[in-house]
Amino acid sequence: MGYYTDIDIKERIVSYDYIENFISDNVKDWSQWNKNLGTDEIESLFSDAIQRMDNKEFEFLILHCGYIPDYYGKDSSQETLYSKLVESLVCEWAKRVGFTESFLQKQKSNKEDITIKKGNKVIVCDAKSFRLGRSQAAPNVKDTIKKQAYSTWLAAYNSNCRIGGLTTFPSMHNWKKGGEAYLYYTEGDPAIMILFYEHLSFILNQSIGADKIIEVLNNYNQVFTSPSRDQSIYWNGIIRELFGNSKEYTSYMLESKRYIKEKVLHAKNVIEKKLQQIDSDVDAYLNTISDEELRAIAKKALYINRAKELHEQLNHIEEFRLNK
Numbered sequence: 001m002g003y004y005t006d007i008d009i010k011e012r013i014v015s016y017d018y019i020e021n022f023i024s025d026n027v028k029d030w031s032q033w034n035k036n037l038g039t040d041e042i043e044s045l046f047s048d049a050i051q052r053m054d055n056k057e058f059e060f061l062i063l064h065c066g067y068i069p070d071y072y073g074k075d076s077s078q079e080t081l082y083s084k085l086v087e088s089l090v091c092e093w094a095k096r097v098g099f100t101e102s103f104l105q106k107q108k109s110n111k112e113d114i115t116i117k118k119g120n121k122v123i124v125c126d127a128k129s130f131r132l133g134r135s136q137a138a139p140n141v142k143d144t145i146k147k148q149a150y151s152t153w154l155a156a157y158n159s160n161c162r163i164g165g166l167t168t169f170p171s172m173h174n175w176k177k178g179g180e181a182y183l184y185y186t187e188g189d190p191a192i193m194i195l196f197y198e199h200l201s202f203i204l205n206q207s208i209g210a211d212k213i214i215e216v217l218n219n220y221n222q223v224f225t226s227p228s229r230d231q232s233i234y235w236n237g238i239i240r241e242l243f244g245n246s247k248e249y250t251s252y253m254l255e256s257k258r259y260i261k262e263k264v265l266h267a268k269n270v271i272e273k274k275l276q277q278i279d280s281d282v283d284a285y286l287n288t289i290s291d292e293e294l295r296a297i298a299k300k301a302l303y304i305n306r307a308k309e310l311h312e313q314l315n316h317i318e319e320f321r322l323n324k
Contacts, residue, residue, distance in 0.1 A: 002255050003205065004060055015061050016263045019085050020069050022046055023078065033077050039084055043104070046085050050092050055204060058096070062089050063201035063256055064263045066170030070133040071274055083129050087113045090127040090168050093200050098210030099123070112153045116166065118210045123217065124153040125166040130173050132267055138175040147184050150192050164191035164217035171196035172260060178231030186234050187227030191220035193238065198256035206248060216241050 007015075014021075026042050027033060050058060065086050072078040087104055094102040094116045101117040112124035126149075130139060150165040167185075174196070175181060185194050193216070195203075203213075216223060216238070223237045243249045286294065 003252060004056070004255065004259065007056075007060060012060070012259065012262065013266060015057070016064060016266050018061055019046075019065065019082060022049065022085070023081055027081070030077055039081055040106070042081060043084050043088050047088050047092065050089060055096075058092070059201045059204050060259075062093055062204075063198050064260055065089055066127075066129045066168070066197045067172070067263065067267065068129050068131045070131050070267065070271055083127075086129045087127045090114050090125060090200070091116075093204065094125070094210075097203055097208065097213070110149075110152060111156075112150075112165075118214070120158075120161045121163050121214055122154070122157045122161045123163045123166050123213070124150060125168065126150075127168045128170065128173075130170055132172065132264060133271075134173075138173050141179065141181045141184075144169070144181055145184050145192065145194075147192065150190055154190055162190070163214055164193065164220065167192065167194040168200060169194055169196055171198060172264065175231065178229050178234075180229065182231045182234045183227050183229050186224040186237075188220045188224065191217045193217060194234075195238075198253065198260065199243075201256065202243065202249065202252050205252065206243075208242065212242065 004012075023042070026045060027038070050061070053061070068079055068082050072082065091102050091104050091114045094114065099116045099118045101119070103115055103117070105111040105113060105115060113127045114125040116123040116125050126145075128139075128144060145167055154162045154165070181194075185192055193213075202208075219241070223241050224233070228234070239245055239249060289297075
């Protein structure tokens with residue numbers, strides 16, 4: 001018997017689409033959207049909704065979160081709001097594991113996404129989410145961790161309060177061979193941990209509490225005696241110290257991998273259906289216009305295709321040379 005095998009495929013798809021459906025249900029007119037006011041309002045509604053979820057429903061949702069829908073425009077209001085709701089999920093996760101005083105930061109400049117807090121103990125958290133269809137298999141390290149930023153965030157709290165940092169991260173975007181990111185995650189000073197979203201889910205499932213997470217961060221120099229670019233060094237340490245190297249961990253991660261793969265295939269199907277709809281809409285539109293209008297559209301398309309590179313070069317000349 002698996003951990004979530006009693007959740008049938010229809011329920012799983014509802015979960016895979018939960019965040020984007022929540023957004024579409026609650027934001028009807030993006031032309032009137034004011035992110036400075038609306039984001040906090042929608043996040044508050046979302047926070048109320050996920051607080052009402054039972055543990056299993058919430059565990060499954062956070063397991064596969066962190067993947068921004070690819071049909072959202074780049075740097076769009078939809079993308080920004082989706083990322084904010086992922087942060088809200090992480091904040092709710094923190095409260096459920098015992099960091100009951102956790103909260104989202106309203107001030108985004110020079111502040112962490114989520115302040116994870118229990119009593120006077122503080123962990124500063126950066127919740128990452130990426131598109132599945134991004135051009136790189138893994139993000140640039142600078143898009144994932146700026147170590148100095150964590151130091152700056154922690155410096156805002158009294159020295160006896162600072163525990164360390166946490167990056168929550170979608171596992172499909174992990175680096176294949178480790179590298180500079182894992183150097184930062186193993187060198188300490190400050191201690192910064194990276195966990196995949198399925199790890200957050202496992203922590204809830206196994207009732208691993210806030211005190212255990214604090215203990216691992218407090219003992220970081222013993223967990224990692226020297227920094228390493230080899231990600232196996234990092235994961236061996238975290239699995240041993242935080243998850244106990246158990247059979248439960250191994251079986252949970254294997255099952256989680258199947259659901260994340262299913263989520264990816266579902267996202268692919270959504271894109272393919274949208275492409276089919278675009279093709280159908282184009283056919284319908286072309287049937288309504290005259291030959292003259294059709295020629296004008298064809299001319300514009302051909303011009304853009306053939307002149308695109310030259311226009312890019314022209315823009316570079318104007319931007320980098322004439323304005324120098």
